[in-house]
Every structure is written in structure tokens, then in C-alpha cells.
Amino acid sequence: MPPAPDTGTPPHNGSWVPLYHPLGPCSPSYRGAAAAAAPSLADLLRQDRFRAHRIHGKVSGGFRSSKGSYKEPVAIEETQVHHQAAITIGMGTQSMSSQRIGPAATDDDGTSGGPPPVSQTVVLDTASDVPWVDCVPCALAECPYYDPARSSSYAAFPCNSSACKQLGPYASSCANNQCQYRVAYPDGSSSSGTYSSDLLTITSGNTVSGFRFGCNQNAQAAGGGGPSPTNGFMALGRGAQSLMAQTSSAYGNAFSYCLPQRESDKGFFQIGVPGGASYRFAMTPMLRDPRRPALYRALLVAITVNGQPLNVAPEALAGGAALDSRTVFTRLPLTVYAALRAAFRDKMAAYRRASSPPQTELDTCYDFTGVRYVRLPRIALVFDRNAVVELDRSGILFGDCLAFTANDDDSAPAILGNTQQKTIEVLHDVGGGNIGFRRQAC
CATH class of the missing domain: 2.40.70.10 (Acid Proteases)
Incomplete structure (x- = not known):
């Protein structure tokens, strides 16, 4: 049987979500002329060089190049999001009347029901292991960040939990018996805060209970301290903390994405192996x-x-x-x-x-x-x-x-x-x- 014709669109099953440029008109946070100015080509190339150093460092086991040891650059305002791909997820079960922090997380949290989640825009990162989102507080009048105090399903991992121990090099400290994480990026930015769990909503029919992620409370370093079109990073790497590792039993440890040609177009992100992959x-x-x-x-x-x-x-x-x-x-x-x-x-x-x-x-x-x-x-x-x-x-x-x-x-x-x-x-x-x-x- 000959291969089926390529329709140019993905199958719209439950794990399919739109993908877009964070600063493009398809982004939920698009503000037109008020959007963050694109970096100069020199800045873009410099940040891309930092990224390449990181990738080469992961391959070789250390951040080194033929021109000597890699040095951490001076911190810049924010992790680069131009020419990136983002999706919208839901975090938590937000209740505007709830002001409590949930109990300490276990390593097997159950599914939680309740109010709808808070929409968050996250950049897809295939070379990162620890997912994280910005958490309150923030300096903006209308804070777009996820508030763990308003989620009935939120919980922080204790320092002696297996999830905290599994962080390995991403574990930073213990504060009030809550596990602290830190992810550093070669452009000088970082994300740090409390390692936590909550309900992740990929689509209305696809949720991940007890999703492990970093609750970033270092917004000035990672988010720039000002308006940002993104709320965090969705790690898709091969480490034990990534989205893929956490959903492997449900989706077969596979994902795909299609990056659009223009900022005015949408692509898609899908968890699982697409139908007919062997011949398509x-x-x-x-x-x-x-x-x-x-x-x-x-x-x-x-x-x-x-x-x-x-x-x-x-x-x-x-x-x-x-x-x-x-x-x-x-x-x-x-x-x-x-x-x-x-x-x-x-x-x-x-x-x-x-x-x-x-x-x-x-x-x-x-x-x-x-x-x-x-x-x-x-x-x-x-x-x-x-x-x-x-x-x-x-x-x-x-x-x-x-x-x-x-x-x-x-x-x-x-x-x-x-x-x-x-x-x-x-x-x-x-x-x-x-x-x-x-x-x-x-």
C-alpha cells in the first residue's frame, strides 16, 4: 500500500496543542507594538553562541571548547525568548478564595479536581531537564504568575523526599524543610525556588497529577523583573525530571513538534507517537x-x-x-x-x-x-x-x-x-x- 498523502496538519487528538512564537501575533500575550523589542543580530548571535556552548558541554561532559574553558558571561536581563517556540499550559487548580499552601508533597500525589487552572506560556526546551514556571510575587500591577497559595492541589517537596534527592545537580538547598532547586543557563540567567508538585493541564482532556516542577521565585534573574511574554520553560530533555520522563507511561516516551515558518503562523506540539509514523x-x-x-x-x-x-x-x-x-x-x-x-x-x-x-x-x-x-x-x-x-x-x-x-x-x-x-x-x-x-x- 502506498504511503498516505501528507495533509500538512497533525491529527487533532487529545495530546495536541498549538505552538507559537512567544512574541508573535498568535501568542496569548501579544501586545503589538508594546511587545519586547527584538535583539540586535549581534545579541542574537551572542546568545545563540552561549546556547551552543551549553549543548556542546552536555555532549562532552563539560563546558569547554577548543579555545579554552567556558566562562560564565555577565548576567543579562532575561533568558532569550526571540525565535523560540512556546505553548500554553494550565497550572494548578486555582481558587481565588483559597489562600493556603497545600501539605507537603508526596512522591505519588493523587488527581485533584476543582477550579480551572491558570494559563501559563512556557518555552519548549529539548535540552533542559527541570520544568519551571514563575511564581508570585511579581512587581507588576496585574501579575501573570502562577500563585501556589491559590491552588488547592499545590504541594512543596520535603527535603528528604525521593523527588528532591532525584534532582541531583539541580538541588540547591533546604529552606523550611522545602526542597530548593536551581537551574543555571549559559546566558547568565537562572531559575531557582521551591521544587513542587501540582496539577498540569496540557489540554482539557489531558492532565498530569502531581506534576513535578520548579516554582521560580527568582524572577529578576530569570524573568528580567519586567513584563515578559513567557512564564517559564517546559523541559523536554531526557533527564528524570522532564515532562517526557514524567509522562512516559501514559504517552510512550515520545513527543513531536512543528515550528511555523512565520511569527504570524501557528505550529503544534504533540505528546506521543503520531499515527502512521512508520510511513509518514x-x-x-x-x-x-x-x-x-x-x-x-x-x-x-x-x-x-x-x-x-x-x-x-x-x-x-x-x-x-x-x-x-x-x-x-x-x-x-x-x-x-x-x-x-x-x-x-x-x-x-x-x-x-x-x-x-x-x-x-x-x-x-x-x-x-x-x-x-x-x-x-x-x-x-x-x-x-x-x-x-x-x-x-x-x-x-x-x-x-x-x-x-x-x-x-x-x-x-x-x-x-x-x-x-x-x-x-x-x-x-x-x-x-x-x-x-x-x-x-x-
């Missing part, structure tokens, strides 16, 4: 390495430009590729990037190159003034078992520049950024041991 997706094995368990990785074996593979030695891609929802630009080993740049420039010879690139990292830019339509070469990523993933046009150029950049050298592995993932449903099937790609899914 280009599948490649998920790399398993007990020394590097934190990331989702696959073996990238080739890159083609207009169907022609780059002329690079096979060992240049031997480190595989880490898939990340928050790195903006795909980063390639130095030799591989140089070959891609040369092939791309050759196919784009008919167009005028920009006199000077806006940043040295994006070094292949064009001046399309007066050009009505730009014919881009086709770029495809080829993974193990011949899983060919042709990129959407929106995944090739960022502005008028080639949306790829290079690692410091050939030792660090590739990172597949979210620009190249646009319009592609990316399936992370940990239970089945595969990563899948479905083109033109959103």
Missing part, C-alpha cells in the same frame, strides 16, 4: 550513548545542495548532530560548513553578494534589492538509514544570509537549530529509539 516520517535511529544521555542526537551522514553531496570526508560528521529546539542557527563542524558555504555560493552566483556581512558568523549574505523572486538551491540533510530531510526555504536564509554557521573547529558535533526545523514535524521517539522528520507539516 523519514526515520533515523536515535543515538544512544550512556556517557552522553542528556541530548537527542542522530547520525548526520551527508548534506546535499541541489542533490549533490558536499565533498567532505565521512569522519567530518562522525560526531553526529544534536537536535535542539532553542538553538537558532544550525552549527556545523568547520570543514563541513566551509564546504556548504562554497557550494551555496556557487549556486547563488547570479545574485549580488552583500558588500559586508552584518556579522562575521553569518558570512554569506546577499543584496536582493530589485529582485522579485530569489531561486534558492535545495539543501537537504541526510541522516543514517537514508532519512533525507529537505529544508524549507525559511530554513535556508535568515534575513538575506545563509542561516548556518560554523563551530570553532571540527571536534564539536553539529547542532540542528530551530531555523532549519521550520515547517518540519520533528518526532522524538525515545521509546522506539528513533527520530523522525515529516516535511510541510505546518
Whole structure:
């Protein structure tokens, strides 16, 4: 039987939720011209470099690069949310008349009923393990944060609980016999507060009772202390605290997402393996390495430009590729990037190159003034078992520049950024041991 035609939309089952850019018009917190100003390209690249350092550090077991040890940068105002993907969740069973904090959490909380949850906008993070949301107090007149004092199902974990002990390096201290957590980010921001549990609502028919998360009470460091379009981060990593670990028995330890092409579009996020995945997706094995368990990785074996593979030695891609929802630009080993740049420039010879690139990292830019339509070469990523993933046009150029950049050298592995993932449903099937790609899914 031939494969069913791709409809370009996901199945609307109970685990499906819309995905959007936090600062785009599809976001519930969109404020038009009042939305936070986009960072300069230099700032975006700097923060993306911090993110890449973090990913490479997880792969190698420490934050080091060929240019020496990684140093924590000076703290900035807020964790970067531009060019990210977010969803809306519900936290707690909010009761405006209730002012109590629930009893100490156990390791097996039951399902709680009650008033509707508080909607929270959270950024998806596939390289993070501990989910967290901002908690009151906050400095705003209309506080958008989740208030644990108003949730009848909220509970804080005691310091001697197994959940607290399971935090490992994310455990920070004990305060009033309540377990404290801290998650640090390489851009200088952090989230810290009380490790807690409450009812998580993914959709009206899909809830997670006793959901373990960090109740962030350090808003100035992590949220910037001012209006923010997001309320926290939904960790989708492979650690024991992530959403996937907490829902693996119900959803088979799998999730997928599709990042939209434009900020004015919506994508989707889905927990579980989509129906017909075996023939609707280009599948490649998920790399398993007990020394590097934190990331989702696959073996990238080739890159083609207009169907022609780059002329690079096979060992240049031997480190595989880490898939990340928050790195903006795909980063390639130095030799591989140089070959891609040369092939791309050759196919784009008919167009005028920009006199000077806006940043040295994006070094292949064009001046399309007066050009009505730009014919881009086709770029495809080829993974193990011949899983060919042709990129959407929106995944090739960022502005008028080639949306790829290079690692410091050939030792660090590739990172597949979210620009190249646009319009592609990316399936992370940990239970089945595969990563899948479905083109033109959103």
C-alpha cells in the first residue's frame, strides 16, 4: 500500500496543542507594538553562541571548547525568548478564595479536581531537564504568575523526599524543610525556588497529577523583573525530571513538534507517537550513548545542495548532530560548513553578494534589492538509514544570509537549530529509539 498523502496538519487528538512564537501575533500575550523589542543580530548571535556552548558541554561532559574553558558571561536581563517556540499550559487548580499552601508533597500525589487552572506560556526546551514556571510575587500591577497559595492541589517537596534527592545537580538547598532547586543557563540567567508538585493541564482532556516542577521565585534573574511574554520553560530533555520522563507511561516516551515558518503562523506540539509514523516520517535511529544521555542526537551522514553531496570526508560528521529546539542557527563542524558555504555560493552566483556581512558568523549574505523572486538551491540533510530531510526555504536564509554557521573547529558535533526545523514535524521517539522528520507539516 502506498504511503498516505501528507495533509500538512497533525491529527487533532487529545495530546495536541498549538505552538507559537512567544512574541508573535498568535501568542496569548501579544501586545503589538508594546511587545519586547527584538535583539540586535549581534545579541542574537551572542546568545545563540552561549546556547551552543551549553549543548556542546552536555555532549562532552563539560563546558569547554577548543579555545579554552567556558566562562560564565555577565548576567543579562532575561533568558532569550526571540525565535523560540512556546505553548500554553494550565497550572494548578486555582481558587481565588483559597489562600493556603497545600501539605507537603508526596512522591505519588493523587488527581485533584476543582477550579480551572491558570494559563501559563512556557518555552519548549529539548535540552533542559527541570520544568519551571514563575511564581508570585511579581512587581507588576496585574501579575501573570502562577500563585501556589491559590491552588488547592499545590504541594512543596520535603527535603528528604525521593523527588528532591532525584534532582541531583539541580538541588540547591533546604529552606523550611522545602526542597530548593536551581537551574543555571549559559546566558547568565537562572531559575531557582521551591521544587513542587501540582496539577498540569496540557489540554482539557489531558492532565498530569502531581506534576513535578520548579516554582521560580527568582524572577529578576530569570524573568528580567519586567513584563515578559513567557512564564517559564517546559523541559523536554531526557533527564528524570522532564515532562517526557514524567509522562512516559501514559504517552510512550515520545513527543513531536512543528515550528511555523512565520511569527504570524501557528505550529503544534504533540505528546506521543503520531499515527502512521512508520510511513509518514523519514526515520533515523536515535543515538544512544550512556556517557552522553542528556541530548537527542542522530547520525548526520551527508548534506546535499541541489542533490549533490558536499565533498567532505565521512569522519567530518562522525560526531553526529544534536537536535535542539532553542538553538537558532544550525552549527556545523568547520570543514563541513566551509564546504556548504562554497557550494551555496556557487549556486547563488547570479545574485549580488552583500558588500559586508552584518556579522562575521553569518558570512554569506546577499543584496536582493530589485529582485522579485530569489531561486534558492535545495539543501537537504541526510541522516543514517537514508532519512533525507529537505529544508524549507525559511530554513535556508535568515534575513538575506545563509542561516548556518560554523563551530570553532571540527571536534564539536553539529547542532540542528530551530531555523532549519521550520515547517518540519520533528518526532522524538525515545521509546522506539528513533527520530523522525515529516516535511510541510505546518
